[in-house]
Each structure stands twice: as C-alpha cells, then as structure tokens.
Amino acid sequence: MTRYPAIIDGEKGGYGVVFPDIDGVTAMGDTIDEALINAEEALRDYAIEAQRDGDDLIAPSALETIAVPDGGTLTSVPLIMISGRTVRANMTMDAGVLEFIDGEAKRRGITRSAYLEYAAKRIAQMGG
Numbered sequence: 001m002t003r004y005p006a007i008i009d010g011e012k013g014g015y016g017v018v019f020p021d022i023d024g025v026t027a028m029g030d031t032i033d034e035a036l037i038n039a040e041e042a043l044r045d046y047a048i049e050a051q052r053d054g055d056d057l058i059a060p061s062a063l064e065t066i067a068v069p070d071g072g073t074l075t076s077v078p079l080i081m082i083s084g085r086t087v088r089a090n091m092t093m094d095a096g097v098l099e100f101i102d103g104e105a106k107r108r109g110i111t112r113s114a115y116l117e118y119a120a121k122r123i124a125q126m127g128g
Contacts, residue, residue: 001124003076004060006039007068008032017077020066021058022046039077040125047079078124 006017017027017039027042029035050057060076068074105115 002057002060002079004043004079005063005066006036006075006077007066007072008035008075009069009072010035017042019043019046019077021061036075036077036125040080040121043077043079044081047081080121080124 004019004021006019008015008017010016013030015029015032015035017029017035019025019039022043025042025046027035027038029038047057057079063074063076066074101115101119102112105112108115110118
C-alpha cells in the first residue's frame with residue numbers, strides 16, 4: 001500500500017492536513033482523527049482525478065526527507081483505492097475475536113464484512 005507524507009497543523013477544534021508532495025490537496029477537521037479521515041478521502045479523490053485525466057500519480061517522498069514547519073506534525077496517509085467491486089474472502093480466526101467483531105458490527109448496525117472493511121481502513125489510516 002502506498003502512503004503519502006502529510007503534515008497536520010492547527011489546534012483543538014480546527015485541524016488541517018496538507019500533502020507536501022501534492023499541491024492543492026488538503027483536508028480539514030474538528031479533530032485530528034476527522035482531519036486524517038478527510039485527508040484519506042482527499043488523497044483518494046486526487047488519485048481518481050489523476051487516473052481519469054491519464055496522469056501518473058506523484059510518487060510519495062520518504063518521510064525523513066520532509067521538512068516540518070514549526071507547530072506541524074508529520075504523519076503519513078494511506079492511499080486506499082475503492083474499486084466498487086466486492087470479492088469473497090474465506091478467513092479463519094479465533095472464535096472469541098469473531099464474537100467481538102459480530103458484536104461490534106451489530107452495535108453499529110452494519111454487517112460483519114462492513115465492520116472488517118471499516119476496521120482495516122482505520123488501522124491503515126493510523127499507520128498500523
């Protein structure tokens with residue numbers, strides 16, 4: 001998976017995210033988590049538009065080469081392309097873990113598959 005360097009700045013109630021490698025791609029949010037989720041969507045929108053226009057995606061720089069302005073925090077944001085196509089995956093896991101997943105999915109009013117997709121995206125977004 002490709003990850004792009006991003007810089008977070010702001011303060012409680014208003015955070016911004018910029019991508020040093022990609023001019024004009026930014027995101028905002030009331031919390032850091034919200035700003036990062038919005039940054040993931042902005043990055044995906046950039047990739048979709050670049051592909052639509054026949055342009056190559058800009059290659060991400062290595063994190064250690066990014067200059068971080070005072071007050072900024074360096075992180076990386078995953079580029080997760082949504083294909084719109086579903087595939088079946090046969091998985092094996094611990095029964096207790098599956099029970100937890102099913103409970104969380106039910107609590108959120110979504111399917112097991114939707115919960116696993118949500119969890120995978122959030123873990124990738126956090127750098128896991």
